[in-house]
Amino acid sequence: MRQSYEWPEDNSVTINGDFVDYLPVFLDLRGQRVLLVGGGAVAARKAALLQAAGATLRIVAPRRCGEIELLCTQPGTEYLAVAFEPAQLAGCVLAIAATDTADVNARVAAAGRAAGVWVNVVDEQSTGSCLMPSIVDRSPVIVAIGTGGASPTLARRLRASIEALLPERMGELARAAGARRGRVRAALPALTARQRFWEEFFDSALAQQILAGASNAADIDAGFDALVDAARAPQAAARGGAVWLIGAGPGDPDLLTLRAQQLLQQCDVVLYDRLVPAVVLARVRRDAERVFVGKEPGRHRTTQQRIHELLIEHTGRGRRVARLKGGDPMVFARGGEELLALAQAGVPVIVVPGVTAALGAASSARIPLTHRGAAQSVCFVTAMGEAAAALDWRALAAPLQTVVFYMGAAQLPQIVARLVEHGAPPERPAAIVEHATLADQRVLAGHLRDIAAQAATATVRSPALLIVGDVAQFAGLAPAVGVKTA
Ligand code: SAH
Numbered sequence: 001m002r003q004s005y006e007w008p009e010d011n012s013v014t015i016n017g018d019f020v021d022y023l024p025v026f027l028d029l030r031g032q033r034v035l036l037v038g039g040g041a042v043a044a045r046k047a048a049l050l051q052a053a054g055a056t057l058r059i060v061a062p063r064r065c066g067e068i069e070l071l072c073t074q075p076g077t078e079y080l081a082v083a084f085e086p087a088q089l090a091g092c093v094l095a096i097a098a099t100d101t102a103d104v105n106a107r108v109a110a111a112g113r114a115a116g117v118w119v120n121v122v123d124e125q126s127t128g129s130c131l132m133p134s135i136v137d138r139s140p141v142i143v144a145i146g147t148g149g150a151s152p153t154l155a156r157r158l159r160a161s162i163e164a165l166l167p168e169r170m171g172e173l174a175r176a177a178g179a180r181r182g183r184v185r186a187a188l189p190a191l192t193a194r195q196r197f198w199e200e201f202f203d204s205a206l207a208q209q210i211l212a213g214a215s216n217a218a219d220i221d222a223g224f225d226a227l228v229d230a231a232r233a234p235q236a237a238a239r240g241g242a243v244w245l246i247g248a249g250p251g252d253p254d255l256l257t258l259r260a261q262q263l264l265q266q267c268d269v270v271l272y273d274r275l276v277p278a279v280v281l282a283r284v285r286r287d288a289e290r291v292f293v294g295k296e297p298g299r300h301r302t303t304q305q306r307i308h309e310l311l312i313e314h315t316g317r318g319r320r321v322a323r324l325k326g327g328d329p330m331v332f333a334r335g336g337e338e339l340l341a342l343a344q345a346g347v348p349v350i351v352v353p354g355v356t357a358a359l360g361a362a363s364s365a366r367i368p369l370t371h372r373g374a375a376q377s378v379c380f381v382t383a384m385g386e387a388a389a390a391l392d393w394r395a396l397a398a399p400l401q402t403v404v405f406y407m408g409a410a411q412l413p414q415i416v417a418r419l420v421e422h423g424a425p426p427e428r429p430a431a432i433v434e435h436a437t438l439a440d441q442r443v444l445a446g447h448l449r450d451i452a453a454q455a456a457t458a459t460v461r462s463p464a465l466l467i468v469g470d471v472a473q474f475a476g477l478a479p480a481v482g483v484k485t486a
Contacts, residue, residue: 021148022131030054033091035117037084037108038098039064042122046096046132047071060088061099086111094130098122123152134159138170140178167211167262176210176220177201187228197231205242205320205348208263212350241315243342245335247328247354248276252364252437253283255355263352264288267322269314271307275326275463277438284322304334308341315347326463328356332382332406356380358404361436361465365443367474374470375402382406383415397424402469409434409464412452419468420448431475434464445475 034050036043039061047057047068056076059068062083072079080088084104089095095117097108109127112119121128133144134155143162147155167173177198188194201207206223209215215223244263249255256264264270264284272281274294281290291310295301302310314321329335329351342349358380362369369378377400381391384407396403397419408415412432420426426449434442444454448468455464467475 022146024133024144024146026142026144027053027094029094031056032093033058035060035089035092035095035108036098037061037088037095037104038100038122039068040098040100041065041067042100043096043098044068044071046098046122050096051077055094058088058092060084084108084111086115089115089117092117095119096122096132097128136162136166138166138168138174141166141170141174164258167259169211169213172213173202173207173210176224180224183224184228188231193231197228200231201227203266208242208244208266208320209348209350211262212259212352214350241317241319241321242348242350243311243315243321243323243338244350244352245323245329245338246325246352247330247356248272248280248324248326249355250327250357250360250437251275251277251280251435252360253277253279255360255437256280256283257352257354259352260354263350264322264324266320268319270322270324271310271314272324273326276324280324284324288322304337308338311338311342312345312347315345325354326357327360328354331356331380357406357436357463357465358467361404361433361467364437364441365431365433365467365475366477367431367433367467368471369402369404369467371471371474374400376400378402378404380404380406383408383411383418388414388418393418393422397422399428399470402467402471405466405468407462408466409455409460409462412455412460412466415466416448416452424448424468428468429470429472429475431467431472432460432464433467433475434460436463436465443475445472 029050032055034055034057036047036050036057036059039059043059043061044065044067047059048071050057051071051074058078058080059072060080060082061068062081064072064079071077084107089111095108095112097105097119099105105121106127109119109121109129113129118130119128120130120132131146131149133146136143136145136159143166145155145158145162184194184197188197204227206215206220206227209223210220244267246260246263248260261283267285267288269289269291270284271291271293284290293302293307293310311321311323323329323338325333325335327333330353335351339349358369370376379396379401381396381403383391383405388411405415426447428448430446430448430451432444432451432455442458442460444451444458444460446454451466
């Protein structure tokens with residue numbers, strides 16, 4: 001039979017299962033005495049953790065390592081250079097057996113049981129009466145992971161997944177909420193109204209802003225008051241929308257940032273470009289509305305003006321809009337124009353960087369963009385359309401640098417001709433990375449004299465980047481997926 005245990009005060013704990021081996025609790029150890037038996041590196045790690053939790057330590061070990069010696073200088077810490085004796089448990093609420101002798105550890109456990117003191121035996125969880133969990137620390141938010149002693153390795157792996165899932169500033173968010181609980185209790189006396197308010201708060205653009213580190217205390221207060229007001233007058237429908245300008249990276253969904261993934265799971269609508277592949281879109285919350293605003297062959301491009309209007313319309317309806325762009329939103333992505341339009345309309349914005357195509361291409365084709373003696377600087381350029389004439393081609397043709405051309409696939413011959421005309425030697429290495437980081441990535445390695453012809457033969461398709469400079473030789477060396485050399 002499955003049972004469910006619920007803690008009625010805050011409904012925060014539900015444990016399902018036939019029985020519970022261990023009950024997770026959080027101990028307030030401030031000012032409490034804890035016995036630590038052991039003087040080695042393992043004991044030192046536990047000692048540091050216990051001291052961080054405010055415990056007063058009694059350390060028992062005939063010999064101690066340097067770290068323990070250092071920890072013993074903490075005020076209140078007692079050190080006994082003797083063997084373990086049950087009498088040392090007097091006045092302790094908890095004991096940790098951290099010696100490398102199973103026999104001593106077992107004696108601590110038995111003495112603890114007899115004296116009614118909780119005992120944790122390090123690395124031998126079945127002997128003691130309590131376990132030390134793996135911890136994800138976003139204080140005051142703490143996640144404790146236990147496997148009932150079945151597998152510390154599994155606990156560590158779970159911890160790594162949860163670490164990646166929980167935003168770094170989760171603690172700040174919790175503190176921001178905690179500091180305002182009184183205000184909410186006063187404004188919304190009904191429990192259900194308060195519960196609904198907090199749900200909305202943690203879903204809100206304000207909460208995301210706190211997690212992104214994009215708010216100061218005054219912003220938080222103002223945003224919070226607006227949310228409280230909206231909750232008191234639900235008809236006013238004043239829930240604020242926001243735009244999250246998110247870099248989708250060069251294509252491989254695993255190159256999304258953690259913040260991008262977190263926000264893509266929260267948005268109500270996503271406006272995306274042609275460069276955002278389906279595998280990345282698949283990471284967007286399933287019930288979010290998807291709006292394509294790129295240019296498709298044979299169809300009209302959504303104008304930049306129309307994109308601004310859409311962003312403002314959606315946010316005006318209180319929606320959280322993910323504006324998802326290929327690569328980085330601040331690199332050849334008209335991010336600046338969108339930022340200006342949104343600032344004018346008073347819409348809050350969070351910008352999330354992405355791996356720009358040049359960086360994605362460089363790593364997946366294994367081309368270092370800088371290299372001692374070959375390139376001291378790197379330059380990202382777009383040579384599209386009329387703007388190309390205004391570029392400083394002499395500077396781009398200079399040696400000892402790497403120049404990465406975005407949006408150049410269609411005008412390769414012109415780019416190459418201009419570089420050579422302005423002094424670049426035809427022997428200068430050049431590489432093309434097509435569909436970088438995607439399953440069908442291709443790399444062409446050559447020189448200015450032949451790269452355009454190679455691209456024509458191979459019918460290179462957009463998106464592709466041209467990388468010019470001595471470092472492009474690396475493209476010929478690397479056995480990357482799909483490499484084709486001259
Ligand atoms: N904001 C984007 C750039 C948009 S401009 C970024 O930071 O990456 C579009 C150009 O980027 C394309 O024409 C192409 O040159 C380049 N590009 C984008 N994704 C690419 C990819 N996966 N492989 C190669 N080039 C890419």
